[in-house]
Amino acid sequence: xxxxxxxxxxxxxxxxxxxxxxxxxxxxxxxxxxxxxxxxxxxxxxxxxxxxxxxxxxxxxxxxxxxxxxxxxxxxxxxxxxxxxxxxxxxxxxxxxxxxxxxxxxxxxxxxxxxxxxxxxxxxxxxxxxxxxxxxxxxxxxxxxxxxxxxxxxxxxxxxxxxxxxxxxxxxxxxxxxxxxxxxxxxxxxxxxxxxxxxxxxxxxxxxxxxxxxxxxxxxxxxxxxxxxxxxxxxxxxxxxxxxxxxxxxxxxxxxxxxxxxxxxxxxxxxxxxxxxxxxxxxxxxxxxxxxxxxxxxxxxxxxxxxxxxxxxxxxxxxxxxxxxxxxxxxxxxxxxxxxxxxxxxxxxxxxxxxxxxxxxxxxxxxxxxxxxxxxxxxxxxxxxxxxxxxxxxxxxxxxxxxxxxxxxxxxxxxxxxxxxxxxxxxxxxxxxxxxxxxxxxxxxxxxxxxxxxxxxxxxxxx
Amino acid sequence: xxxxxxxxxxxxxxxxxxxxxxxxxxxxxxxxxxxxxxxxxxxxxxxxxxxxxxxxxxxxxxxxxxxxxxxxxxxxxxxxxxxxxxxxxxxxxxxxxxxxxxxxxxxxxxxxxxxxxxxxxxxxxxxxxxxxxxxxxxxxxxxxxxxxxxxxxxxxxxxxxxxxxxxxxxxxxxxxxxxxxxxxxxxxxxxxxxxxxxxxxxxxxxxxxxxxxxxxxxxxxxxxxxxxxxxxxxxxxxxxxxxxxxxxxxxxxxxxxxxxxxxxxxxxxxxxxxxxxxxxxxxxxxxxxxxxxxxxxxxxxxxxxxxxxxxxxxxxxxxxxxxxxxxxxxxxxxxxxxxxxxxxxxxxxxxxxxxxxxxxxxxxxxxxxxxxxxxxxxxxxxxxxxxxxxxxxxxxxxxxxxxxxxxxxxxxxxxxxxxxxxxxxxxxxxxxxxxxxxxxxxxxxxxxxxxxxxxxxxxxxxx
Numbered sequence: 001x002x003x004x005x006x007x008x009x010x011x012x013x014x015x016x017x018x019x020x021x022x023x024x025x026x027x028x029x030x031x032x033x034x035x036x037x038x039x040x041x042x043x044x045x046x047x048x049x050x051x052x053x054x055x056x057x058x059x060x061x062x063x064x065x066x067x068x069x070x071x072x073x074x075x076x077x078x079x080x081x082x083x084x085x086x087x088x089x090x091x092x093x094x095x096x097x098x099x100x101x102x103x104x105x106x107x108x109x110x111x112x113x114x115x116x117x118x119x120x121x122x123x124x125x126x127x128x129x130x131x132x133x134x135x136x137x138x139x140x141x142x143x144x145x146x147x148x149x150x151x152x153x154x155x156x157x158x159x160x161x162x163x164x165x166x167x168x169x170x171x172x173x174x175x176x177x178x179x180x181x182x183x184x185x186x187x188x189x190x191x192x193x194x195x196x197x198x199x200x201x202x203x204x205x206x207x208x209x210x211x212x213x214x215x216x217x218x219x220x221x222x223x224x225x226x227x228x229x230x231x232x233x234x235x236x237x238x239x240x241x242x243x244x245x246x247x248x249x250x251x252x253x254x255x256x257x258x259x260x261x262x263x264x265x266x267x268x269x270x271x272x273x274x275x276x277x278x279x280x281x282x283x284x285x286x287x288x289x290x291x292x293x294x295x296x297x298x299x300x301x302x303x304x305x306x307x308x309x310x311x312x313x314x315x316x317x318x319x320x321x322x323x324x325x326x327x328x329x330x331x332x333x334x335x336x337x338x339x340x341x342x343x344x345x346x347x348x349x350x351x352x353x354x355x356x357x358x359x360x361x362x363x364x365x366x367x368x369x370x371x372x373x374x375x376x377x378x379x380x381x382x383x384x385x386x387x388x389x390x391x392x393x394x395x396x397x398x399x400x401x402x403x404x405x406x407x408x409x410x411x412x413x414x415x416x417x418x419x420x421x422x423x424x425x426x427x428x429x430x431x432x433x434x435x436x437x438x439x440x441x442x443x444x445x446x447x448x449x450x451x452x453x454x455x456x457x458x459x460x461x462x463x
Numbered sequence: 464x465x466x467x468x469x470x471x472x473x474x475x476x477x478x479x480x481x482x483x484x485x486x487x488x489x490x491x492x493x494x495x496x497x498x499x500x501x502x503x504x505x506x507x508x509x510x511x512x513x514x515x516x517x518x519x520x521x522x523x524x525x526x527x528x529x530x531x532x533x534x535x536x537x538x539x540x541x542x543x544x545x546x547x548x549x550x551x552x553x554x555x556x557x558x559x560x561x562x563x564x565x566x567x568x569x570x571x572x573x574x575x576x577x578x579x580x581x582x583x584x585x586x587x588x589x590x591x592x593x594x595x596x597x598x599x600x601x602x603x604x605x606x607x608x609x610x611x612x613x614x615x616x617x618x619x620x621x622x623x624x625x626x627x628x629x630x631x632x633x634x635x636x637x638x639x640x641x642x643x644x645x646x647x648x649x650x651x652x653x654x655x656x657x658x659x660x661x662x663x664x665x666x667x668x669x670x671x672x673x674x675x676x677x678x679x680x681x682x683x684x685x686x687x688x689x690x691x692x693x694x695x696x697x698x699x700x701x702x703x704x705x706x707x708x709x710x711x712x713x714x715x716x717x718x719x720x721x722x723x724x725x726x727x728x729x730x731x732x733x734x735x736x737x738x739x740x741x742x743x744x745x746x747x748x749x750x751x752x753x754x755x756x757x758x759x760x761x762x763x764x765x766x767x768x769x770x771x772x773x774x775x776x777x778x779x780x781x782x783x784x785x786x787x788x789x790x791x792x793x794x795x796x797x798x799x800x801x802x803x804x805x806x807x808x809x810x811x812x813x814x815x816x817x818x819x820x821x822x823x824x825x826x827x828x829x830x831x832x833x834x835x836x837x838x839x840x841x842x843x844x845x846x847x848x849x850x851x852x853x854x855x856x857x858x859x860x861x862x863x864x865x866x867x868x869x870x871x872x873x874x875x876x877x878x879x880x881x882x883x884x885x886x887x888x889x890x891x892x893x894x895x896x897x898x899x900x901x902x903x904x905x906x907x908x909x910x911x912x913x914x915x916x917x918x919x920x921x922x923x924x925x926x
Contacts, residue, residue: 100563326764351648437824
């Protein structure tokens with residue numbers, strides 16, 4: 001299993017800024033209380049993301065649909081944004097070669113393209129690739145009403161009809177609400193292939209539902225292993241044994257440091273293949289915990305800010321700041337114990353003898369030495385960090401990681417006393433967008449917007 | 464020219480959290496004092512990144528070397544990390560199609576691959592691509608002693624010799640110090656082609672020297688336009704006219720908000736093509752300003768933390784937190800006034816009528832409406848932001864942007880009273896790495912490291 005090393009978070013090792021035994025015990029006790037409450041919800045059929053793990057029928061259907069397209073497509077093109085995109089992106093980045101290093105036609109394994117933005121210049125490039133070979137398009141949206149995915153879908157259907165005529169229907173699969181929403185209506189009307197997003201699971205907790213599993217299955221990722229990792233993490237976490245589990249530890253440590261002014265959570269894998277895991281975590285944590293009001297309606301402005309970093313690269317970009325700048329950070333390092341190929345560093349040629357200290361080592365060794373050296377130099381400055389070690393980058397351990405962080409986030413929600421499953425803040429921006437785009441029913445927002453549009457002239461450069 | 468709109472940073476518009484007229488005047492006055500001092504340094508031949516703009520000889524040599532390889536290579540592979548990689552990455556991402564949408568053999572324009580990490584699994588992919596067609600390898604390092612670039616270089620030379628024998632020398636070009644360092648020694652010994660990093664310009668300020676210009680030139684980017692944009696921004700900024708320039712405004716606003724607890728600087732382009740610009744800025748800002756001591760030696764823990772975001776995507780990931788979470792952020796939006804192709808949103812097919820409010824608009828319009836809607840909803844919550852508008856994404860405007868942020872960063876350094884050109888904090892981590900890798904001369908650090916290696920056992924999960 002994955003390992004969590006938090007020695008660089010405690011007073012005994014990093015001195016003044018570390019957590020002392022008393023406060024650690026206190027916050028862990030609180031985390032346990034939250035977890036017990038979650039265990040009750042889980043037993044009663046609530047806690048959708050946890051209960052979805054045991055839905056074998058969902059897994060079977062997903063695998064079956066994925067098999068249907070085996071060997072027939074070169075690209076899996078996912079239309080989706082936020083939680084509808086990040087799980088698939090993370091899985092593909094972690095477990096597949098870099099897209100340019102893939103040869104889908106030869107290898108019989110498709111490539112993943114994710115349309116998670118509407119920048120037209122970029123989207124044009126993505127569609128150019130998507131239409132250069134046989135592609136399957138997935139539209140992933142619980143409601144189908146999301147402006148970005150919706151506009152892409154209109155664009156796509158138009159294009160598919162031009163290219164395939166009535167055959168457009170065979171190129172498109174939807175992952176959406178099992179019953180409600182405009183996308184479900186559309187699927188039913190045109191008899192499109194589809195899979196459900198379990199009604200109880202929100203976007204950012206959906207990677208282990210068809211939202212993440214269908215793209216993963218199409219890419220040849222081992223779904224059974226992925227689920228097994230998550231299920232083992234779930235079972236282990238809810239044993240409520242005497243020792244605290246890693247989700248409780250993570251939630252407690254993140255929460256406690258936030259209370260001490262460390263409201264920047266740096267997620268720093270020493271692995272390019274895990275760089276999208278940081279993106280996935282950043283959404284999960286930010287959207288779940290960044291809340292103005294507590295469950296009791298009190299203003300709290302909860303949460304802390306995830307920062308996506310990459311080791312060793314960002315040692316040459318961000319580490320100076322992390323070591324010497326404001327004392328507002330807690331770094332989580334992700335370490336791969338084993339890379340698939342260590343890449344030995346060969347002898348230095350004439351003229352480069354000064355580099356020969358590297359010879360005989362491997363890149364794998366160097367990157368992990370740098371991780372430890374970096375965490376130790378932070379510790380020496382009294383700056384806290386955690387290290388999560390992953391034995392090997394495969395579907396099984398990713399399943400563990402996903403579930404660990406989902407559960408830790410929900411526990412943190414309990415510690416902050418907020419609802420980790422809603423996102424009330426973003427509604428206003430959507431309404432402003434509708435209004436500015438002239439959508440019927442949103443005219444009244446125009447007036448509210450005028451105050452922001454009119455008075456700006458003098459606060460511009462050039463004037 | 465680019466435009467800076469800071470209405471959502473002032474009290475008059477966003478109320479309580481905005482900057483009032485008095486404090487704005489005061490901090491701008493300080494910024495002007497700093498700029499006057501910089502103008503003196505610049506006139507005396509200091510301020511390397513500014514004076515390098517007028518080095519026509521450097522530009523001529525770079526363009527000449529780039530022309531030498533025109534039509535002969537499919538990949539430009541840059542070995543470099545931090546400031547040696549981020550400028551080229553930013554330029555390629557902004558001005559070239561997505562790598563998968565490129566066909567270098569057909570288009571006679573190479574693709575850029577950047578080796579800015581040592582993750583062996585990822586590096587293996589990159590080298591696979593690099594050796595699948597004719598490539599030119601650039602090794603970019605001021606000293607050549609950087610562990611990551613050094614180990615890649617050993618690996619590369621070994622591989623090049625296997626493939627090309629003595630011809631390896633024609634495949635490798637160095638950008639390094641004109642006189643000193645082990646890489647310069649190596650270049651001289653083997654008569655390799657090379658270009659200088661001007662001695663006075665540090666890595667993170669080097670994009671407009673051969674460090675960024677050579678890769679850009681090889682990729683067919685218009686170097687004259689790039690430099691012209693920067694030169695115009697430089698001239699305009701140092702006119703010291705009655706109105707404050709955009710670099711002064713940026714530095715003053717970022718600095719003033721940091722003093723009010725907004726120490727998270729979100730850089731959020733609404734353009735995938737500008738996503739690497741955020742990475743470039745994040746290094747520039749973090750490494751320049753994250754400093755423990757002031758110039759006078761007083762402990763200051765200066766700086767603020769750059770966060771890389773992407774619109775519209777991160778509206779579905781980070782915006783909930785930015786709107787409702789802790790009051791510790793200042794967002795900078797980057798807006799493209801014009802995309803190269805707006806992508807019209809077509810009519811909704813049967814069953815998707817509810818999306819027809821999008822029809823008749825374009826993706827370009829939608830993304831910019833979302834930007835304004837987002838900044839307005841932040842403003843309504845009293846949360847500050849700036850919007851920088853870029854007329855068009857081309858070399859000329861990128862030149863302006865690069866120089867604007869370089870100068871703003873150096874001015875901010877003056878406001879914080881720190882040295883924006885050094886990075887003393889990262890030295891210890893390097894020494895720890897040397898020691899752990901068994902490099903001679905670093906044995907003494909072993910002892911210091913023992914305290915971190917030994918006592919951790921009880922702070923691990925599982926125990």
